[in-house]
Structures are given as structure tokens and as C-alpha cells.
Amino acid sequence: MNHFKLFGLPQSFELDIDQLTEQYRELQRTFHPDKFANASALERRLSVQRAAQINQAFHTLKQPLERARYLLELHGVAGDPERAGVDQAFLMEQMELREALAEIRNQPDPAAALSELADDIRRRTEAIIQQLGEQFQDASGQSLSAARESVDKLMFLNKIQQEADEIYDELVEY
Amino acid sequence: MALLQISEPGQSTVPHQHRLAAGIDLGTTNSLVATVRSGSADALPDSDGNYLLPSVVHYRSGEPPLVGEAAREHLSTDPQNTISSIKRLLGRSAADISAGGFRLPYRMVETDSAVPRLRTAAGDFTPVEISADILRVLRERAEQSLGGELEGVVITVPAYFDDAQRQATRDAARLAGLNVLRLLNEPTAAAVAYGLEQGAEGIYVVYDLGGGTFDVSLLRLTRGVFEVLATAGDTALGGDDMDHLIAEWIMQQAGIDEDAGHHQLRRLLGVARSVKERLTGDQIAPVRLELDDGTYWEGELSRDEFNRLLEPLVRKTLTPCRRVLRDAGVRAEEIREVIMVGGSTRVPLVRELVGEFFGREPLTEVDPDKVVAIGAAIQADILAGNKPDQEMLLLDVIPLSLGLETMGGLVEKVIPRNTPIPVSRAQDFTTYKDGQTAMAIHVLQGERELVSDCRSLGRFELRGIPPMVAGAARIRVTFQVDADGLLSVSAREETRGVEASIQVKPSYGLTDSEIEQMLKDSLAHASEDVEARNLREQQVEADRVLEALEAALAEDGDTLLSADERTVIEGAMNGLRTARNGSDARAIKRAVEELDECSRGFAARRMDASIRKALQGQAVDELKV
Numbered sequence: 140m141n142h143f144k145l146f147g148l149p150q151s152f153e154l155d156i157d158q159l160t161e162q163y164r165e166l167q168r169t170f171h172p173d174k175f176a177n178a179s180a181l182e183r184r185l186s187v188q189r190a191a192q193i194n195q196a197f198h199t200l201k202q203p204l205e206r207a208r209y210l211l212e213l214h215g216v217a218g219d220p221e222r223a224g225v226d227q228a229f230l231m232e233q234m235e236l237r238e239a240l241a242e243i244r245n246q247p248d249p250a251a252a253l254s255e256l257a258d259d260i261r262r263r264t265e266a267i268i269q270q271l272g273e274q275f276q277d278a279s280g281q282s283l284s285a286a287r288e289s290v291d292k293l294m295f296l297n298k299i300q301q302e303a304d305e306i307y308d309e310l311v312e313y
Numbered sequence: 314m315a316l317l318q319i320s321e322p323g324q325s326t327v328p329h330q331h332r333l334a335a336g337i338d339l340g341t342t343n344s345l346v347a348t349v350r351s352g353s354a355d356a357l358p359d360s361d362g363n364y365l366l367p368s369v370v371h372y373r374s375g376e377p378p379l380v381g382e383a384a385r386e387h388l389s390t391d392p393q394n395t396i397s398s399i400k401r402l403l404g405r406s407a408a409d410i411s412a413g414g415f416r417l418p419y420r421m422v423e424t425d426s427a428v429p430r431l432r433t434a435a436g437d438f439t440p441v442e443i444s445a446d447i448l449r450v451l452r453e454r455a456e457q458s459l460g461g462e463l464e465g466v467v468i469t470v471p472a473y474f475d476d477a478q479r480q481a482t483r484d485a486a487r488l489a490g491l492n493v494l495r496l497l498n499e500p501t502a503a504a505v506a507y508g509l510e511q512g513a514e515g516i517y518v519v520y521d522l523g524g525g526t527f528d529v530s531l532l533r534l535t536r537g538v539f540e541v542l543a544t545a546g547d548t549a550l551g552g553d554d555m556d557h558l559i560a561e562w563i564m565q566q567a568g569i570d571e572d573a574g575h576h577q578l579r580r581l582l583g584v585a586r587s588v589k590e591r592l593t594g595d596q597i598a599p600v601r602l603e604l605d606d607g608t609y610w611e612g613e614l615s616r617d618e619f620n621r622l623l624e625p626l627v628r629k630t631l632t633p634c635r636r637v638l639r640d641a642g643v644r645a646e647e648i649r650e651v652i653m654v655g656g657s658t659r660v661p662l663v664r665e666l667v668g669e670f671f672g673r674e675p676l677t678e679v680d681p682d683k684v685v686a687i688g689a690a691i692q693a694d695i696l697a698g699n700k701p702d703q704e705m706l707l708l709d710v711i712p713l714s715l716g717l718e719t720m721g722g723l724v725e726k727v728i729p730r731n732t733p734i735p736v737s738r739a740q741d742f743t744t745y746k747d748g749q750t751a752m753a754i755h756v757l758q759g760e761r762e763l764v765s766d767c768r769s770l771g772r773f774e775l776r777g778i779p780p781m782v783a784g785a786a787r788i789r790v791t792f793q794v795d796a797d798g799l800l801s802v803s804a805r806e807e808t809r810g811v812e813a814s815i816q817v818k819p820s821y822g823l824t825d826s827e828i829e830q831m832l833k834d835s836l837a838h839a840s841e842d843v844e845a846r847n848l849r850e851q852q853v854e855a856d857r858v859l860e861a862l863e864a865a866l867a868e869d870g871d872t873l874l875s876a877d878e879r880t881v882i883e884g885a886m887n888g889l890r891t892a893r894n895g896s897d898a899r900a901i902k903r904a905v906e907e908l909d910e911c912s913r914g915f916a917a918r919r920m921d922a923s924i925r926k927a928l929q930g931q932a933v934d935e936l937k938v
Contacts, residue, residue: 169926179862
């Protein structure tokens with residue numbers, strides 16, 4: 140069953156997260172294995188499978204990156220993260236961000252520099268999410284292929300965000 | 314004799330009796346059992362009125378073991394036969410234990426099995442068997458107090474327990490003759506006990522520092538739903554370590570040798586514990602230690618010095634605190650309350666540093682000793698089916714990432730930590746040689762990149778892959794983690810649809826046959842018959858299946874089944890009824906499996922129908938009014 144249908148929501152990138160969460164809880168109230176503690180082994184197995192499916196769907200729809208990838212899949216647009224043809228401007232952006240991250244430890248106040256960089260990453264991420272909304276709204280062949288590029292960019296930003304978090308952990312380690 | 318209850322013809326649900334259920338907190342230092350009676354949950358005391366059962370077992374030759382206070386009395390006089398803090402060894406290999414640097418006064422016996430055994434006067438025992446001895450005492454306490462056999466229990470485990478430790482806990486319960494309804498994470502249990510009472514809403518932190526384990530969980534409470542957002546911790550950090558630090562300080566002060574004897578070490582730890590307890594209230598504590606030559610060493614420890622000793626250890630707990638906030642994407646300001654659980658949170662420095670970290674006074678009104686067992690009792694009551702209208706729902710997560718070994722000794726994560734459970738993820742593999750028919754898969758748990766830094770859960774061998782050219786086979790391996798946080802693995806060759814067989818070799822933990830043997834041994838002691846017990850278990854399962862299916866047929870049989878389908882199911886039900894009234898456990902099991910097989914489609918259709926119902930839930934509720 141399509142994740143959107145499972146949650147009774149329209150198939151769209153723009154999503155009411157509160158409504159999604161509400162439906163998620165409602166579905167788990169019905170299917171969680173705790174509700175089948177006294178059922179037969181077969182029903183217990185089925186409930187584990189259904190609850191896992193609901194968790195998976197919620198996980199996918201909740202996060203913009205996963206949701207966008209899933210929508211591309213539903214539109215039949217194949218994603219190949221290994222050989223993504225990213226535009227030149229974004230390649231420059233990637234290099235800048237990587238360099239900034241590598242330099243953090245040499246800054247006079249590494250923690251402040253890192254928090255500034257994190258803000259920068261967040262702004263870029265929000266801009267791409269905005270673009271994705273428009274691209275999926277339009278849903279023409281051209282827009283979808285642009286959406287695929289946006290997904291690649293978002294993946295990169297998520298990754299660099301994660302690396303920034305790891306450096307932050309090392310900085311505040313006692 | 315109780316009167317037989319007979320339901321009205323056509324009525325789908327049998328009016329059911331109150332099922333006896335209990336919650337068990339199997340702790341490093343102390344264990345407890347709690348239950349819900351006339352609507353309120355409380356811990357059950359022993360005949361002397363004590364709730365806490367010290368998690369200590371004393372083995373004697375030719376006599377049953379002593380458990381609890383009676384065993385603790387032998388700690389310093391007979392340390393090798395008196396086992397304490399066994400939870401720290403549960404689900405661990407001999408190598409883990411020596412790497413953990415625990416100073417243990419026991420004699421460890423290495424065997425062919427992955428599980429170490431401890432040598433005692435009564436024989437060699439695994440941590441699973443020793444834990445089962447503790448559980449048996451709690452079971453008896455509950456059954457005596459409730460006046461009947463327990464139908465099911467919920468046992469709590471540290472949230473940060475890995476698969477091997479969870480499995481070992483389940484094995485111990487099975488040995489103790491307990492039916493485990495669910496393994497529940499300790500912080501989640503505490504949140505249930507606290508949250509249900511307060512009708513709490515919002516984001517809560519549960520900081521749980523016990524005798525040997527540390528857990529921190531971040532939960533969101535919304536109208537009866539307890540959703541764990543993230544969890545972290547350390548399964549080898551707790552009050553015991555505080556005792557060791559104090560003991561080391563005393564050794565230094567008193568000039569006691571590093572290689573002091575077992576008796577001296579035991580006495581030292583005993584004194585250290587009482588000094589710690591004293592310093593939770595006082596600013597200074599006298600220290601008086603009996604030495605091997607019968608003389609006494611005397612000194613004192615101030616609160617300031619005590620804090621200085623403990624500070625690095627307490628600070629160590631703040632790293633996991635920071636991690637849960639980040640994993641959940643929650644800022645410290647968004648937290649409504651910090652709930653303190655576990656005896657070690659009585660130490661003032663712990664409260665101080667935790668309060669500083671989260672920027673608010675931690676909540677200490679709940680009894681840190683009882684709260685976990687009480688939460689488990691509440692869930693056990695619900696799972697046993699005593700509260701059909703209860704809206705409470707617990708949504709927990711997997712504490713540590715699950716991954717697979719790839720080329721070069723690296724780990725590829727399949728299920729990241731803090732993924733809500735149950736969860737199921739598939740990973741595709743292919744062959745790298747022409748005609749390859751088998752494949753080895755190594756499953757690991759942990760956050761590190763190198764195989765050697767993660768915990769090996771098991772090696773799976775896939776056999777029966779149809780021979781093809783290299784790279785043509787597509788083997789889909791599915792990892793499923795159930796609501797207890799336990800992993801199971803299945804595999805299938807996708808291009809031909811062949812079910813590949815899996816041979817599991819657990820890296821840690823007991824094999825099924827080892828448990829079977831222990832079960833036989835323990836039952837031999839209890840003079841209970843394995844066959845009789847097997848039969849009873851199968852009969853219970855048969856009744857469960859029949860009862861559930863009767864209700865399902867009454868509810869949806871007309872709408873979801875054709876007449877033919879219904880006849881097939883009813884035929885299989887009659888088959889099961891006949892088998893159930895016989896005395897052949899295997900025949901009942903077969904009949905259950907047959908019925909399962911032919912009602913599979915019906916059960917799946919019912920689930921899908923419920924999805925539609927669940928989504929219309931609100932509208933339906935409105936109509937009712």
C-alpha cells in the first residue's frame with residue numbers, strides 16, 4: 140500500500156506534519172503488537188509486520204529528503220546518488236562548505252564558527268525544501284528532473300550537517 | 314472449584330476473568346515485582362515487608378540456592394559462592410567480561426559455549442541460570458500474594474541493552490517458568506508510572522542511573538501515547554562504579570595492596586557503599602574498615618572529596634544526555650520535566666550536574682526504587698487484557714544501530730539507532746562467483762565503523778541459492794526487530810523466489826538446545842514434567858487461537874469470507890478442537906499451524922479493513938455521539 144494512502148493523505152510534497160503524526164498514532168493504536176498480546180501467533184506476526192510498515196511509512200513521509208525520494212520513486216524517476224550530475228554552481232558551494240568545515244578547529248572560537256556554519260547549512264536546506272515544493276507541485280518532466288537534482292543537494296547538505304554535528308560533539312566533549 | 318463461565322450464544326467475546334500479571338524490575342543491585350490490584354499498582358513485599366530483593370544468589374552444595382537478603386549475608390564470608398550484580402554479565406562473553414575490567418571474586422569457567430559459567434559449590438552456572446534463580450523467587454512472591462499462577466509478566470531491561478542482553482533476559486525468564494508478555498525499557502516504564510498518574514503532556518527526560526547501568530530517554534507524552542524519541546546510555550556505568558571509586562580511595566588511604574584477597578575486597582566494597590549512602594545526606598562520613606589481621610583502619614571522607622572522586626563518572630553520563638537531545642532534534646528549553654530514576658540518583662552531585670545540564674531542577678518525588686516495576690506492572694495488566702478500554706500505547710525505539718559486515722572489516726548500517734520498533738528493513742545481496750550457492754552474513758550492533766569496535770550478534774549462513782552467473786542472483790535479506798527489540802533475519806532469492814535457509818550461529822548467548830537442556834535440568838529439580846508443561850503451553854496457545862478466530866468470524870466472517878473459505882477455516886478449527894482435547898502436544902501444535910495456514914488470508918484482510926476503520930476513526934466516534 141502506498142505510504143500516502145496508508146495515512147489517508149493526498150500524494151504531495153507539501154504535508155501537514157501534525158496531521159501525519161495524528162494519523163500515525165491512530166494507526167499504531169490499532170496495529171501495535173501490544174494490541175495483539177493475547178491474539179494467536181499468526182495475528183501477532185501480522186501485527187508486527189503491519190506496525191513495521193506503518194513505522195517505515197511514517198519515517199519516509201516525515202522527513203523532507205526521504206519524502207522527496209519516495210515521491211520521485213512514485214513518479215518513476217530513478218535516482219542514482221553515485222553518478223549524480225550536479226551543476227557547477229552547486230559543486231562550488233560544496234567545496235566552500237567542506238573547506239569551512241575543515242577550518243573550524245583553526246578558528247579563534249571554533250564553537251561560535253561552527254554554530255554560524257550550522258545556521259548557513261540550515262538556510263540552504265530550507266531554500267531547497269522550498270524549491271522541492273514547487274517542483275513537485277508542477278510535476279512536469281522538467282520539474283521532476285530538477286527535483287532529482289534538489290534531492291542530491293539535500294543529501295549533501297544532510298551529510299555535511301551530520302559531520303558538523305560530529306565536530307560539535309568533539310568540541311564539547313569533557 | 315470456580316464456576317465455568319459460558320458465554321451467550323452468538324456473543325463474540327467471552328467475558329473474561331481477571332488475568333494475573335506482574336511487572337518485574339530485574340535490577341543489578343535489587344529486584345522487585347509489582348502488580349495492579351483493584352486499579353492501583355504497587356510493589357509486592359516479601360513476608361518481612363521488604364519490597365527490594367537484593368539481586369544476590371548464594372549457592373550451597375546439595376541444597377537449593379539462597380536468594381536476596383539471606384544470600385547477601387554470605388557476601389563477605391563466602392564470596393566465591395555468592396553471586397551479586399549478575400546483570401552486568403548477562404548476555405556477555407568471557408572476553409567482554411575481562412575487557413570490561415570488572416574485578417570479580419568469582420571463578421569463571423570457559424566452555425565450548427559462547428556463554429561463560431561461574432563455578433560454585435552447587436555446580437557451574439551461566440548468568441542466565443543465576444538470573445533465573447532471582448526471577449523464580451519473585452515469581453513465587455507474586456503467586457503467593459495473588460493466590461494463583463501468573464499468566465504473564467513484563468520484565469524491564471535497560472533501554473541501552475543490546476540484542477544479546479535482551480535475549481539473555483528472555484531466556485532467564487523462560488527458565489524461571491515465566492511467560493514474557495513484553496520486555497520493556499526501564500526509562501519507558503518509569504515514564505508510564507509517572508505520566509499516567511500526572512496526566513502529563515509534553516517532552517520528558519528520564520535519567521536512570523541504577524546500580525550497574527545508565528540510561529537516558531527522551532519521550533513525548535500525548536494523550537496516553539508514550540513515544541520514545543531517542544535513547545542513549547551505558548550498560549556498564551552505575552552506582553557500583555561509585556563504590557569502586559570510593560573503595561580505591563580507601564585502599565590508597567589505608568595502604569591496602571592492589572592484590573588484596575576476595576574477603577578484603579568484599580569488606581571494602583561494603584564499607585564504600587555505606588559511606589556513599591551516608592554522604593547523600595551528610596557532609597562528612599566516618600570510614601571504618603576491618604583489615605585481614607583483625608585490626609581496624611579508621612578515617613573520614615568529606616562530601617567535597619567525595620564529589621571530586623565522582624565528578625568524572627557523573628560527567629560521563631552527560632554525553633549520552635547531549636546525544637538524545639541531538640538525535641531527537643530537541644532543545645533543552647523544550648523539555649517539560651526531568652524524571653530521576655534509580656537509586657544512584659540520590660547522590661546529590663548527580664542531581665546537581667543533571668539539573669545544571671538541562672537547566673531545570675530534576676524531579677525526584679517518584680520513588681526511584683519502585684517506579685520502574687510499577688510502570689511494568691501497569692503495562693503487564695494492559696497486555697494481559699485486563700483493561701480493554703485502556704488507550705495507553707508505548708512506542709519505543711531500537712537503542713543501537715544494526716549493521717552488516719562489508720568488505721574490509723567495515724560495518725554498513727541497515728537500521729540506525731533510535732528507529733521506532735517494530736521495524737523491518739530489507740537489504741539486497743548478490744553473488745560474486747559463478748555458481749555460488751552459499752553466502753555468509755555477519756550481523757553487528759553498534760555505532761562504530763569498524764567491525765572490531767561493534768558487537769557481533771551472529772553469523773548467518775545462507776544456503777540453497779540457485780547456481781547462476783556471478784552477480785545475477787538477488788538475495789533479499791530482511792531484518793526484523795520486534796516490539797521487544799529482538800532481531801530476526803530471513804532471506805529469499807528474488808529472481809527465482811527460492812527461500813534461502815538460514816543457519817544462525819549466535820556470537821553470544823545460548824543456543825536453543827542449550828536452553829532446552831537447562832530447562833530440563835531445572836524442571837528435574839522442581840519435579841515438574843517437561844511433557845506436561847509442553848502440553849499445557851500448547852493448549853493455552855490453542856485456546857488463544859480458537860478464541861481469537863471465533864471472535865473474528867463473528868465480527869467479519871460474513872463480509873470478508875466466501876462460504877467456501879469459511880468452511881475450510883471452520884473445518885480446521887474443528888480439527889484443532891479435537892487435538893486440543895487430546896494429550897499430544899505435537900498434534901496440537903500441528904493443528905494450530907494448519908489453522909494458521911488457512912486463516913492467513915482472512916487475518917490479512919481483517920488487518921487491511923481495520924486500517925480503513927482506523928483512519929475513519931474520528932468520524933465514527935462522532936456518529937456514536
